[in-house]
Structures are given as structure tokens and as C-alpha cells.
Amino acid sequence: MSHENLKVVIGSWQAYADAGLDAMAEFWDADINWRAIEGAPDDVGEMRGVDAVRRYAQDWLDTFDELTTVPEEVLDLGDDRVLAVLRVTGRARLSGVPTELRYAVLCTVRGGRIVRVREYADREQALAAARAAGENPS
Numbered sequence: 001m002s003h004e005n006l007k008v009v010i011g012s013w014q015a016y017a018d019a020g021l022d023a024m025a026e027f028w029d030a031d032i033n034w035r036a037i038e039g040a041p042d043d044v045g046e047m048r049g050v051d052a053v054r055r056y057a058q059d060w061l062d063t064f065d066e067l068t069t070v071p072e073e074v075l076d077l078g079d080d081r082v083l084a085v086l087r088v089t090g091r092a093r094l095s096g097v098p099t100e101l102r103y104a105v106l107c108t109v110r111g112g113r114i115v116r117v118r119e120y121a122d123r124e125q126a127l128a129a130a131r132a133a134g135e136n137p138s
Helices: 002-019 021-025 050-063 123-132
Strands: 028-035 064-078 081-092 098-110 113-120
Touching: 002 021, 002 064, 002 081, 002 098, 002 113, 021 050, 028 050, 050 064, 064 098, 081 123, 098 123, 113 123
Parallel strands: 028 113
Antiparallel strands: 064 081, 081 098, 098 113
């Protein structure tokens, strides 16, 4: 099952790269629960449901031109969990300033759908969160 979970997470980011947000949302469970990095400027608390997560993602898309998100590392952590380290690049729409950042997402996959996503500032924070939740991270 874990190989299938990796395929779901990788497939979601590939769908975004190939066809945009609508294609990516096809990988989400209807009741997806997503949280941005706690305390980050875009942290609005837990978002539940495809519409709420789409609004959050669309805000990002509206803030940047030439926004790309590439998974640099994807790890199966067991227990339906997948960790992805993402590299995001773009140009701030208002200022024109080039932007690059890396962050990690801890995804829970069930029944071939992403049901939960938590963003973390980096890989180590995501792994620590997985350990604290009783995961078996690599």
C-alpha cells in the first residue's frame, strides 16, 4: 500500500505541474484537512474540505507569477504517511521580486486520496512531527 501512497502524493504534484490546481484537487479527499506552517503569514488554521483548500492554494497562485512547485524528495513513512520536501519558485506579482523557498508537507493518504496535509518549515520539523504522532519515519 505504501508504494501506492507515494504514487498518489507524487501524482498530485505532477498533476499540478501538468494541468494546474483543478487536476491536483482530483487527488484530494472531499473532506481534506490542510494546515499551513503554524505561525506563517498564510496560516489561517485548519482548512477542511476541497473548497477551503482550493481558496488557500489559489491565494498563493494569485500572489506569484511563474509559480512552480517541485517535489525534491518524497519518503514513505508508513502508516499511510508520506513526506514530501518541496521547492517553490516564482516571482512576486506586485514587486516582481524572485522568490524561492523549500518546505515540507506531511501527507496522510487513505483509499487513494490525500486526506490530511500539514506543512512544516523543513524536513526535520516534519519528521519530528511524524515521530511525535507515533509514526515510523525513516
